[in-house]
Amino acid sequence: MAKFREILRLHALGHSQCAIAQSCAVARSTVQDYIRRATAKNLSYEQLADLSDHEVKELLGKGKRKTGQPGEAIDFAPLEVELRRKGVTLALLWQEGLDKGDWRMSYGTFCRRYSQWRLRQQLSLRQVYKGGEKLFVDYCGLTVPVTDPKTGAVVEAQIFVGCLGASNYTYAEATPTQELMHWIGAHERALSFFGGVPECIVPDNLKSGVTDPCRYEPGVNRSYQEFAEHYGVAIMPARPKKPRDKSKVEKAVQEVERQILAPLRHEQFTSFATLNGAIAAGLKRLNDRVMHGYGLSRQGLFEQVDQSALKPLPTQPFVFGHWKSAKVNVDYHIEVEGHYYSVPYTLVSQAVQVKTGEQLVEVFHQHQRIACHERSRVRYRHTTVPEHMPPEHLAYKGQSKERFLAWAQRIGPATVVQVQAIFDAKAHPEQAFRTLKGIQRLVGRYGPTRVEAACGRANALGLVGLRRIRNILETCLETAPLPDPAPQSEVSQHANVRGSQYYC
Numbered sequence: 001m002a003k004f005r006e007i008l009r010l011h012a013l014g015h016s017q018c019a020i021a022q023s024c025a026v027a028r029s030t031v032q033d034y035i036r037r038a039t040a041k042n043l044s045y046e047q048l049a050d051l052s053d054h055e056v057k058e059l060l061g062k063g064k065r066k067t068g069q070p071g072e073a074i075d076f077a078p079l080e081v082e083l084r085r086k087g088v089t090l091a092l093l094w095q096e097g098l099d100k101g102d103w104r105m106s107y108g109t110f111c112r113r114y115s116q117w118r119l120r121q122q123l124s125l126r127q128v129y130k131g132g133e134k135l136f137v138d139y140c141g142l143t144v145p146v147t148d149p150k151t152g153a154v155v156e157a158q159i160f161v162g163c164l165g166a167s168n169y170t171y172a173e174a175t176p177t178q179e180l181m182h183w184i185g186a187h188e189r190a191l192s193f194f195g196g197v198p199e200c201i202v203p204d205n206l207k208s209g210v211t212d213p214c215r216y217e218p219g220v221n222r223s224y225q226e227f228a229e230h231y232g233v234a235i236m237p238a239r240p241k242k243p244r245d246k247s248k249v250e251k252a253v254q255e256v257e258r259q260i261l262a263p264l265r266h267e268q269f270t271s272f273a274t275l276n277g278a279i280a281a282g283l284k285r286l287n288d289r290v291m292h293g294y295g296l297s298r299q300g301l302f303e304q305v306d307q308s309a310l311k312p313l314p315t316q317p318f319v320f321g322h323w324k325s326a327k328v329n330v331d332y333h334i335e336v337e338g339h340y341y342s343v344p345y346t347l348v349s350q351a352v353q354v355k356t357g358e359q360l361v362e363v364f365h366q367h368q369r370i371a372c373h374e375r376s377r378v379r380y381r382h383t384t385v386p387e388h389m390p391p392e393h394l395a396y397k398g399q400s401k402e403r404f405l406a407w408a409q410r411i412g413p414a415t416v417v418q419v420q421a422i423f424d425a426k427a428h429p430e431q432a433f434r435t436l437k438g439i440q441r442l443v444g445r446y447g448p449t450r451v452e453a454a455c456g457r458a459n460a461l462g463l464v465g466l467r468r469i470r471n472i473l474e475t476c477l478e479t480a481p482l483p484d485p486a487p488q489s490e491v492s493q494h495a496n497v498r499g500s501q502y503y504c
Helices: 002-013 017-024 026-039 044-049 054-061 074-085 089-099 107-121 180-194 224-229 243-266 273-287 298-309 391-397 401-411 414-425 429-446 448-461 466-474
Strands: 134-147 152-163 170-175 201-204 210-214 319-328 332-336 339-342 350-359 360-363 367-374
Touching: 002 017, 002 026, 002 054, 002 298, 017 026, 044 224, 074 089, 074 107, 089 107, 134 170, 134 243, 152 243, 152 273, 170 180, 170 243, 170 273, 170 339, 180 201, 180 224, 224 319, 243 273, 243 350, 273 298, 298 367, 319 360, 332 401, 339 367, 401 414, 401 448, 414 429, 414 448, 429 448, 429 466, 448 466
Parallel strands: 134 201
Antiparallel strands: 134 152, 152 170, 319 350, 332 339, 350 360, 360 367
16 A cells, blocks of 8 residues: 555544654654645545555645656667668767757756667567476686696686476587587587487577578588487577576576586696586585575476476487588599599589598488498598499409409400410500400301410410410411321430439
8 A cells, every 4th residue: 555545544533643654654744744735635445445656646746756858759769770880970960960050958867868769679588488398508708727747738627408398308519619519419418418309409590500690591511400300309599699588597697607617717627527527516506596476496496397298218329420512523423531532423512511520421412312422531542432333344353364354254265365374475464454344346247156276276276365366366277177286306315415313
């Protein structure tokens, strides 16, 4: 009840002004003033029941004092646009308005009215989050030094923070960098900490996760998108320069910095394991502390609201991989970290997407996997799958002494002898490949029977080579009878012939 109503009620009951002042805990002069004003207006306590507080104060003349306002209201919207220009200030706009006669107020009044207008334009919409709906993630501004005890090198640990929107349940950990591998790894460990998957994740526009920080259609890194597809979660980046879109994690970052990192400022850490152990201990205290306005801790609210609403974690772990674009070279290979991997030769000069994992290198074209290789870390070497080669290249690379001898066995034994003789005549097996390719063409022209017969005649005459066999086939000599062998003369025995005993 408003005190002026109680003052008039006690006065109507006949109490003295001193007793009324003591009962209402106001000054006697205040009681006297209200009674004098009510008497002047002939206003009794019974009449107050039909009037609002504002109407009673208006009758008693106790309303807010009206300040002198200019006759014409100021439209601050165009002035706000002008303020965005470099060098333009409120003082300049006020002076220009005075010169034009738009207003006659002081500079202080102008600034005060502008501030009131800005407050009306910056109204905040209170967000209400459902259980298991959103997970907000970000990195702290503060870092923690981690010193290598052997080398003395110092790494500034980055502190990742995740916060569930409904319960404010918080997760934090230290990572060496904010790069994509550590960014996604922190997400995986956060979801394991929560024991489930929310409907969507709201990150800041970190370059590791968001490739295009557009207000309306942000671009998400492909590896980050693959992570989202694996866990069945949606990625909804906050709008650029709109911290209220992720106010939950902004508050969580502040709590982690003040409640966890600040108490650790005097400690020295020599590994990320010890640092994360200290963060985990502080995180438990933070989540177990009762929150003002809720009457519950983050842990308790999480168990009531979020825990049952989270989706289960996938059974298979997420396999991280870096993505890059590559153009297929004329030798139908692409370069990945100094090593060359083959793709189907039909994709020469086309763009492909390459996913590099810990064990595999996968190549995609138009969202279809076209090649998969075991990852090799040997630089400037080639990994080639025979199926990726064009037929003529495959035939050339498939040439070997064994393959030619196997072919010769299918033709006949004479051909095998001729092929072996050709290999024996060359210093290196590859020098015989072109000759043998020529003999293979003769089979296609004359048939295997004639070539086998020609090889038999060449072998009998001690002839070796493509030209000799071709001449036999062109002159049709493969069926001609072989010449009689020359008679061997016997060595006569006489005194001038040295026997085998001579050389012993």
